[in-house]
Amino acid sequence: MPPRPGRPRRRLRALMAAATAITVLLGAVVGGIGWYFAGVAIEVERTAEYPLVVLDAGNDTVTLPRTATTERAGVWALAWAGGRALLGPVVGGDERRVVREVTSVLDGTLAKGTAAAIDHWMYDGDPEKALGLPFQDITYPSRVGPMPAWLLPGKTPESTWVIGVHGRNSDKAETFRVMRTVHKAGLPMMAIAYRNDVGAPSSRDGKNHLGNTEWQDVVSAMGYARAHGATGVVLYGWSMGGAMAMTTLRRDSSFVRGIVLDSPVLDWSATLDKQGDARNLPAPLIGVAKRVLEWRIGIDLADFDHRRYAPDLRTPVLLFTAADDTIVANGPAHTFAATAPPGMVTHIATPGDHTESWNVDPAVYERALAAFLEKVR
Incomplete structure (x- = not known):
C-alpha cells in the first residue's frame, strides 16, 4: 500500500516545529548569556577578595605563595580585612614561596594565616x-x-x-x-x-x-x-x-x-571583546552582549x-x-x-x-x- 499523502506533510510540520523550538531555545540561551555578560559590565560591585594566605610574617618580612602577582618587582601593598602593609622587594623564597620585605604596617596586625591580597592602590583612608x-x-x-x-x-x-x-x-x-x-x-x-x-x-x-x-x-x-x-x-x-x-x-x-x-x-567595544575572550565566549555571543548592553543603558559603543x-x-x-x-x-x-x-x-x-x-x-x-x-x- 502506498504511503498516505498526509504523512510526509505531518512529518515536515513536526520537523519544522522542532526546528522552531530549537531555534527559540538557542535564541533564549544566547540572549540569556548576552544579558548576563552585559549585566556584568554595568553592575555596581565592590566586593573585596583576599585570594592569598600569609604563610609567615615577622622580622619585617612576609612570606606568601609564589604567584605572578607576589613575585613581581615594583612597589605594592598587602591588604587584608582591617589591615594594610607596604611591601618592599623580594628578599628570599623558593619554588613555592616568596619572601618580601615589609617596609611599613599601616593598619592592623600582619600574622600567619591571614587572608590577603596584593593591592596596587597602595593606600587607604583619606x-x-x-x-x-x-x-x-x-x-x-x-x-x-x-x-x-x-x-x-x-x-x-x-x-x-x-x-x-x-x-x-x-x-x-x-x-x-x-x-x-x-x-x-x-x-x-x-x-x-x-x-x-x-x-x-x-x-x-x-x-x-x-x-x-x-x-x-x-x-x-x-x-x-x-x-x-x-x-x-x-x-x-x-x-x-x-x-x-x-x-x-x-x-x-x-x-x-x-x-x-x-x-x-x-x-569600549575592543575592551568588551577582550573581556569576552577571557571568558571564552565566541565572537557572535559577544556581539549579542554588546547590543543588549547598548539597549539596557542607552549607550552607543561606537561613540566611545x-x-x-x-x-x-x-x-x-x-x-x-x-x-x-x-x-x-x-x-x-x-x-x-x-x-x-x-x-x-x-x-x-x-x-x-x-x-x-x-x-x-x-x-x-x-x-x-x-x-x-x-x-x-
Whole structure:
C-alpha cells in the first residue's frame, strides 16, 4: 500500500516545529548569556577578595605563595580585612614561596594565616591619613545631587586644578598614588566621587553606564573648580575615568588645559571583546552582549571609540599604558597616540597590569607627570 499523502506533510510540520523550538531555545540561551555578560559590565560591585594566605610574617618580612602577582618587582601593598602593609622587594623564597620585605604596617596586625591580597592602590583612608597631605571633604553639585570629593589645596586657588577621576567600581583612593606629585607642583587637586559611588547619589537605575552619563559629573566638578578660582583644569582619568575625561574633552575643551590617562578605556567595544575572550565566549555571543548592553543603558559603543578623534586633538595628553593589561584593551590607546598630531600625546608604555604603571616604576611615572603638569599649568 502506498504511503498516505498526509504523512510526509505531518512529518515536515513536526520537523519544522522542532526546528522552531530549537531555534527559540538557542535564541533564549544566547540572549540569556548576552544579558548576563552585559549585566556584568554595568553592575555596581565592590566586593573585596583576599585570594592569598600569609604563610609567615615577622622580622619585617612576609612570606606568601609564589604567584605572578607576589613575585613581581615594583612597589605594592598587602591588604587584608582591617589591615594594610607596604611591601618592599623580594628578599628570599623558593619554588613555592616568596619572601618580601615589609617596609611599613599601616593598619592592623600582619600574622600567619591571614587572608590577603596584593593591592596596587597602595593606600587607604583619606589623604591626610595615607600621605600626610592636608585636604577638605567637600561636595560639588551635580545633576543627580551633591557629590563628595576631596580637595587638596595648592599654592593658590587661582591656578590650574587637577581633577582625578577613578575607574569603574573603584573609588577616590585610586588617586592617592599621584597626589604627592600634584602637591609638589603646587596645584589644587579634586579627587571626585561620581554617581553610584559609596556615599554618592545613585543614578536612576543604579547601574554603571560606562561613562555615557558619568562624564556629566566631571563637567559638574569642573564647574565647582571654576567657581572656586580655577583658571583651567587637567583631567586625570584611570580606566573608565579616562573614557569620561575624553568624553568631557570632546564635549567642551575650552577649560581643559591637559589630560592624563592611565590604562584608559579608549574603545569600549575592543575592551568588551577582550573581556569576552577571557571568558571564552565566541565572537557572535559577544556581539549579542554588546547590543543588549547598548539597549539596557542607552549607550552607543561606537561613540566611545576615541581613536576616531585623535587626528583632531588639540589638547596635550599624557598617556600611560600597561603592556600586560588584563582588563582593558590597550591597542586602541597605542593607535590613539600614533594618530594624534605630532607632539600632542606623550605616551609612556610600561610593563605591569591594569593601572599599574606607577607601581612598576614610581620614579619614571612621577617624572613624566611632573614635567607634563609644568608644561600645561
